[in-house]
Amino acid sequence: QVQLVQSGAEVKKPGASVKVSCKASGYTFNTYGISWVRQAPGQGLEWMGWTSANNGKINYVQKFQGRVTMTTDTSTSTAYMELRSLRSDDTAVYYCARDIATVTTNWFDPWGQGTLVTVSS
Amino acid sequence: EIVMTQSPATLSVSPGERATLSCRASQSVRSYLAWYQQKPGQAPRLLIYGASTRATGIPARFSGSGSGTEFTLTISSLQSEDFAVYYCQHQETFGQGTKVEIK
Numbered sequence: 001q002v003q004l005v006q007s008g009a010e011v012k013k014p015g016a017s018v019k020v021s022c023k024a025s026g027y028t029f030n031t032y033g034i035s036w037v038r039q040a041p042g043q044g045l046e047w048m049g050w051t052s053a054n055n056g057k058i059n060y061v062q063k064f065q066g067r068v069t070m071t072t073d074t075s076t077s078t079a080y081m082e083l084r085s086l087r088s089d090d091t092a093v094y095y096c097a098r099d100i101a102t103v104t105t106n107w108f109d110p111w112g113q114g115t116l117v118t119v120s121s
Numbered sequence: 122e123i124v125m126t127q128s129p130a131t132l133s134v135s136p137g138e139r140a141t142l143s144c145r146a147s148q149s150v151r152s153y154l155a156w157y158q159q160k161p162g163q164a165p166r167l168l169i170y171g172a173s174t175r176a177t178g179i180p181a182r183f184s185g186s187g188s189g190t191e192f193t194l195t196i197s198s199l200q201s202e203d204f205a206v207y208y209c210q211h212q213e214t215f216g217q218g219t220k221v222e223i224k
Binding site for chain 2: 037044045046047061095097100104105106107108109110111112113114
């Protein structure tokens with residue numbers, strides 16, 4: 001079955017960086033992009049950006065530009081999201097999701113299990 | 122930027138009853154809307170895409186309708202496993218969620 005498995009929880013100090021991995025299985029990795037969505041404690045879902053899995057195209061939400069890098073490794077069917085200069089308000093669960101896009105719309109299916117990133121001094 | 126607004130924030134429903142959740146877009150999104158279910162401690166799960174198409178494995182008691190700016194997710198007869206938070210999504214924007222709780 002189609003599955004995304006993410007790396008484990010991280011605890012980081014303010015100013016540090018974190019890199020979350022998302023390994024895909026059950027489908028041809030380079031036929032869909034990967035989106036990253038985060039969820040702060042008790043809050044809703046916030047889309048962070050998208051990366052293609054076949055041509056290097058990316059699309060980041062403006063608020064994260066300059067701090068985030070999303071990449072893919074087709075040899076291992078793995079996507080990565082690196083967030084730098086971490087702040088306490090970056091504490092959240094970070095999800096990867098397969099981004100199923102048509103010409104006009106998109107949806108996310110499936111999602112990884114989530115990676116809790118805690119930023120604390 | 123399109124804003125997605127869900128209502129109500131919390132819906133109290135008894136098991137077996139019908140639940141109706143709303144999602145409004147600040148401008149027309151045609152039928153380009155998805156719905157997700159999220160249970161505590163779990164990742165979201167796709168329920169509906171294209172406003173009304175059930176995702177693989179989703180029970181028939183879940184149905185989506187609407188187009189333009191007004192959308193509805195209906196759960197025809199709530200089961201215990203349906204108590205969760207539901208989000209609508211259009212492109213990069215999610216609604217703030219509706220929590221369906223046991224009455």
